[in-house]
Amino acid sequence: xxxxxxxxxxxxxxxASRLIRNLEDQIPNTHIAMQEIFNNTGNAHVIGITxxxxxxxxxxxxxxxxxxxxxxxxxxxxxxDPTSPFTGGALLGxxxxxxxxAEDKKVFVRSLATRCSMGGLSxxxxxxxxxxxxxxxxxxxxxxxxxxxxEVEIINHAHTVIVVLVPGMGDEIQALKAGLMEVADIFxxxxxxxxxxxxxxxxxxxxxxxxxxxxxxxxxxxxVLLVESVLEPHKFAESVDAIREKVEEHYQYLVxxxxxxxxxxxxxxxxxxxxxxxxxxxxxxxxLEKDGEIEKMVEQVLxxxxxxxxxxxxxxSKYVK
Amino acid sequence: xxxxxxxxxxxxxxLDGHDRGAKVLARCFxxxxxxxIYTGCHQTPEQIAAAALQEDVDVVGLSCLSGAHKYLFPQxxxxxxxxGAEDIVVIGGxxxxxxxxxxxxxxxxxxxxxxxxxxDSLVEWINKNITPxx
Numbered sequence: 239x240x241x242x243x244x245x246x247x248x249x250x251x252x253x254a255s256r257l258i259r260n261l262e263d264q265i266p267n268t269h270i271a272m273q274e275i276f277n278n279t280g281n282a283h284v285i286g287i288t289x290x291x292x293x294x295x296x297x298x299x300x301x302x303x304x305x306x307x308x309x310x311x312x313x314x315x316x317x318x319d320p321t322s323p324f325t326g327g328a329l330l331g332x333x334x335x336x337x338x339x340a341e342d343k344k345v346f347v348r349s350l351a352t353r354c355s356m357g358g359l360s361x362x363x364x365x366x367x368x369x370x371x372x373x374x375x376x377x378x379x380x381x382x383x384x385x386x387x388x389e390v391e392i393i394n395h396a397h398t399v400i401v402v403l404v405p406g407m408g409d410e411i412q413a414l415k416a417g418l419m420e421v422a423d424i425f426x427x428x429x430x431x432x433x434x435x436x437x438x439x440x441x442x443x444x445x446x447x448x449x450x451x452x453x454x455x456x457x458x459x460x461x462v463l464l465v466e467s468v469l470e471p472h473k474f475a476e477s478v479d480a481i482r483e484k485v486e487e488h489y490q491y492l493v494x495x496x497x498x499x500x501x502x503x504x505x506x507x508x509x510x511x512x513x514x515x516x517x518x519x520x521x522x523x524x525x526l527e528k529d530g531e532i533e534k535m536v537e538q539v540l541x542x543x544x545x546x547x548x549x550x551x552x553x554x555s556k557y558v559k
Numbered sequence: 560x561x562x563x564x565x566x567x568x569x570x571x572x573x574l575d576g577h578d579r580g581a582k583v584l585a586r587c588f589x590x591x592x593x594x595x596i597y598t599g600c601h602q603t604p605e606q607i608a609a610a611a612l613q614e615d616v617d618v619v620g621l622s623c624l625s626g627a628h629k630y631l632f633p634q635x636x637x638x639x640x641x642x643g644a645e646d647i648v649v650i651g652g653x654x655x656x657x658x659x660x661x662x663x664x665x666x667x668x669x670x671x672x673x674x675x676x677x678x679d680s681l682v683e684w685i686n687k688n689i690t691p692x693x
Contacts, residue, residue, distance in 0.1 A: 255615035
């Protein structure tokens, strides 16, 4: 498929999906299409949804799509599920919760496998967001794969992070731990009609208040919102629309306090890092691998004829002037 | 290093809630190293075609046990063709009578699997006939 970048800018869904696939597969020269679209990125509001497996992320995402569509916003979704560490295969099952939007031309759902990336996302998510953005999606929802305590990479990509909690996962000490519980801009307690939801609500509120004591006066007041009755569609839609309002409020807060730029700065630095890696180191590695040099080097180092550091210096002096 | 991986959409079109087979297949394809997008039961051909485009898959696998395959399978193939995506291979499975097969192949399906087909034979067919698009 040629001229992917131009096709994406023209709104071609399949070209967008293919471009994301080229990013996933790390196909050489994919950066050409990314160069073409780069100036058309940076307009969308990126919302991250994260939480444990089965917490209800996909079902909530489906309802968010509905809520945003009611406000006539176009929506892109990047839904991540895990890759098998044994076979490299994956079962991507988030989309099954979002079927009702399949024919809506203003909704684009793309499933991604982690490809064994460790942060709860796929390496292609960062650039995938740019693709959705260039396609003109106003709200981009990134649903992480089911995460534990430490997989918080979403903070490098989303402007607003929603952490979905469910009752029965542990006591208040769990709520005080570092990692996942620190990254929320909004807490959602899902399945709140279940036993233990009230306790979880109190613990989460306590935790939020503790961190608030140390923060500045105009800091964001992290809300803790309850969602129940997934089986009563109207009530469920109402609770999710209340979250949507908070999501919009948070975006406005970031804009008003010049914080959106701060969040973008973090991502941009990481992207430059990645691009440098791709432009400088990757071609060198490709060359060495093509000529079978790497194998020879491994032999040399194994035999202690040379150490890896001297070797790297030699290669560096050959390539870097 | 770059690496193309096969992507498959598995779907059950029409009024048919018998998805054990489709789930077994989804698991089997996962174990064969493919990326499987499983979208479940009760879908219209329009939903399936739209999902195939959004997901940039190589193959759409349709399962139907209700007897409506003669409409549903060709309809998915037609919608993909209308969108200029006839390069996405459509295959089907289920209780498909012998006398329906020709019409389905004519409508653009590339393979039909009936009861008794082994999981290995499906994986083998895909590995032999599908190259992830370059």
